Amino acid sequence: MDNKILIDKIVNWLKMQVKSSNSKGLLVGISGGIDSAVVANLIKLACPDNSLGVILPINSSENSVEDANLLVKQCKISSLTVDISEEHSRLFEKSMEKLKNIGLYKDEYSRMTDANLRARLRMSTLYAIANNLGYMVVGTDNADETYTGYFTKYGDGGVDILPLKKIFKSDVYEMGEILGVPQSILSKAPSADLWENQTDEAEMGVSYDSIEKYMRGEKISEKDEKTILLLHQKSEHKRNLPPYFEI
Ligand SMILES: Nc1ncnc2c1ncn2[C@@H]1O[C@H](COP(=O)(O)OP(=O)(O)OC[C@H]2O[C@@H]([n+]3cccc(C(=O)O)c3)[C@H](O)[C@@H]2O)[C@@H](O)[C@H]1O
Numbered sequence: 001m002d003n004k005i006l007i008d009k010i011v012n013w014l015k016m017q018v019k020s021s022n023s024k025g026l027l028v029g030i031s032g033g034i035d036s037a038v039v040a041n042l043i044k045l046a047c048p049d050n051s052l053g054v055i056l057p058i059n060s061s062e063n064s065v066e067d068a069n070l071l072v073k074q075c076k077i078s079s080l081t082v083d084i085s086e087e088h089s090r091l092f093e094k095s096m097e098k099l100k101n102i103g104l105y106k107d108e109y110s111r112m113t114d115a116n117l118r119a120r121l122r123m124s125t126l127y128a129i130a131n132n133l134g135y136m137v138v139g140t141d142n143a144d145e146t147y148t149g150y151f152t153k154y155g156d157g158g159v160d161i162l163p164l165k166k167i168f169k170s171d172v173y174e175m176g177e178i179l180g181v182p183q184s185i186l187s188k189a190p191s192a193d194l195w196e197n198q199t200d201e202a203e204m205g206v207s208y209d210s211i212e213k214y215m216r217g218e219k220i221s222e223k224d225e226k227t228i229l230l231l232h233q234k235s236e237h238k239r240n241l242p243p244y245f246e247i
C-alpha cells in the first residue's frame, strides 16, 4: 500500500480508537528514534489538541535527548520531560543489593536487568501520566520487533494500542520521510538505547532487511533464518497472555 494512504488510514484508526475507548487523548514516549517519531506525528495528526509526547531520560545520551526535542518541535506536539535517572539507579541498586545479601545476585545478567528496568520504569511513568489525563498509552513496536520479540515484556511492550504492529521497519522510515521527521532521526541506526553503543541489529544478530525478507517469504541465508526463528520461538510468551491454571 502507498505509505501516504497508510498514514491517513492509521490516523483514522487512531481517531476511532480514542472514540471507541472513550479516552480523552493519546500519549507516547519520545526517545529520539524513528518509531516514536512516527507515532508522535500520527497521534498529533489524529488528536491535534489532546496528544502528548513524553521524554523520559535515564542517563540518556545528549544526542538522543536532543533528537527527541527536535522531533517535538517538528511535529508541534505538546510535551514534557521527566528525568527518571535517579529513580532507576536507586531501584536497581536497592533490589540488586538485596539479592547480593542473600547470595543470589548474578553479575552476568546485570546489564539486561538494568536495561529492562529502564523500559518498565518508562512504562510506569507513561501510565501515571495517562491515568491522570484519561489518555491511552500508544506503543511503537513495529512488525519486525513484534516477530522477533525485540521489546521488553511489560516495558515498551506494555501499552494500550499498537498502530505500527503490522508495519515493517522500512515502511516506518518511509512514513517518517513523508511526515517530515528530522534527518538526524531518519539517518541514525535503530537503538534501544538501553546501554552505550547498543544497536538493534548487533544485539539481534540479524538485519532488519533480513527479518523483513523472511517475513515476506523471500530467500535469506540459512544462518539468518535460524537466528530469526530462534528469536521468534524464544519470545512466543511475550505475544500471548500469561498461561493460567485451568480448574
Ligand atoms: N517461556 C516463558 N513463558 C513465560 N514467561 C517467560 C518465559 N520465558 C521468559 N519469561 C519471562 O520473560 C522475562 C524475559 O523477557 P524480557 O523481560 O522482555 O527480557 P528479554 O527478552 O531478555 O530482553 C528484552 C530484549 O528486548 C530488547 N529491547 C528492550 C526494550 C526496547 C527495545 C527497543 O527496540 O527499543 C529492545 C532488549 O535490548 C533485549 O534484547 C523473564 O525474566 C521471565 O520473567
Ligand SMILES: Nc1ncnc2c1ncn2[C@@H]1O[C@H](COP(=O)(O)OP(=O)(O)OP(=O)(O)O)[C@@H](O)[C@H]1O
Residues within 6 Å of the ligand: 028, 029, 030, 031, 032, 033, 034, 035, 036, 037, 054, 055, 056, 057, 058, 060, 122, 140, 156, 189, 190, 191, 192, 193, 200
Ligand atoms: N528516552 C526515552 N523517553 C521516552 N520514551 C522512550 C525513551 N526510550 C525509549 N522510549 C520508548 O520506548 C520505545 C521503544 O524504543 P525503540 O528504540 O524500539 O523505538 P525508537 O527509539 O522510537 O526507534 P528505533 O527502534 O529506531 O530506535 C520508544 O519508541 C519510546 O516510545
Ligand SMILES: [Mg+2]
Residues within 6 Å of the ligand: 031, 032, 033, 034, 190, 191, 192, 193
Ligand atoms: Mg530507539
